[in-house]
Amino acid sequence: MQNLQGKTALITGGNSGIGYAAAKELVANGAKVIITGRRKEAVEKAAAELGAVAMIADQSKMADIETLSATVATQYGKIDILVVNAGISKLTMIENATEELFDEVMDLNVKGAYFTLSRLIPVLNDGASVVLISSSSASKSIPQTSVYAASKVAINAVMKIAAVELAPRRIRVNAVSPGPFATEIMEKAGLNDPKTQEFIKSGVPLGRLGIPAEAGKLISFLAGDDAAYITGAEYLVDGGQSLNR
Structure with missing residues (x-):
């Protein structure tokens, strides 16, 4: 069912992981999708696979x-759709x-996402949908995650205020907060060791890691008209991890 037919979407960091999964889902539902990333070769390869448009951008740079x-x-x-994922x-x-x-984490996760x-x-149409990618880390107190968690707490605050500010234009703003997913970001953080x-x-x-497509389907839902009465909400997609404080 192509319920996003005629809509144009932009996904930052769309060449891998959850951004890639979201782009795949949006394309499957009929949207024209633009993906961005810092690595030209990776972005162009992903765009070709997805049937999306590639734009090279480092979201940490104004x-x-x-x-x-x-x-x-x-x-x-x-x-019509903006997914701030990088x-x-x-x-x-x-x-x-x-x-x-x-500075590296805050420049991309907070300053980059904010600006x-x-x-x-x-550039958003009235009635557009914005999805900010946060993290279940914002709801937990895990050792060694203080900087990353702080960046995602900030994103959740921005999401709620943006939802209020943009409501007069019927622009909905929500956050998706993944827990541990089998993505490239886990490998880069040094967390891919089997133990x-x-x-x-x-x-x-x-009892398992998340599959990127599971977050992609939620993002696609929030992007569409079926979620027309949802704004200012954070959706945890973490297998219940945040229940274990």
Whole structure:
């Protein structure tokens, strides 16, 4: 059922993981999809596989965000769906944290996400849907995740305020908060060791890692008209992990 026919979507960080899964689902439901990423070869390869449009942008850089907004406005006029997904995870004990690690996470996960939303608001059609990708880490107190968790708590706050500010234009803003998923971000965070993954799964009531398509389907639902009365909500997709405080 192509319930997104005629809609145009932009997904940041759409070349892998949950961003890729969301793009695949949106395309399957009839949307024209633009994906962004920092790695030209990876973004173009993913776009070709998906039947999407590739745009190269580093969401941690204001110049790239401004250029992306202007390019989308020039080429497409307005868009109907915005998925702010680009992000990174870095682990550190608080006492060992460095300014470089802190800035790297915050520049992309908070500043980048905030200004991506900010600069693309004028490009959104009235009645559009925005989905910010947060994390179940914002609901838990896991050692070594302080910087990453703080960045996602900030995203949840921005989501709620944006939902209020944009309601007069009938623009809905929601957050999807994945728990541990089998994605590239887990590998980059050094969490792909089998023993580490078994430990992670032991804290998930459903006993497994998430599959990206499961988050992609939720994002697609929130993007469509079936979710027309949903805004300012955070959806945990974590197998119950956040229940184990």
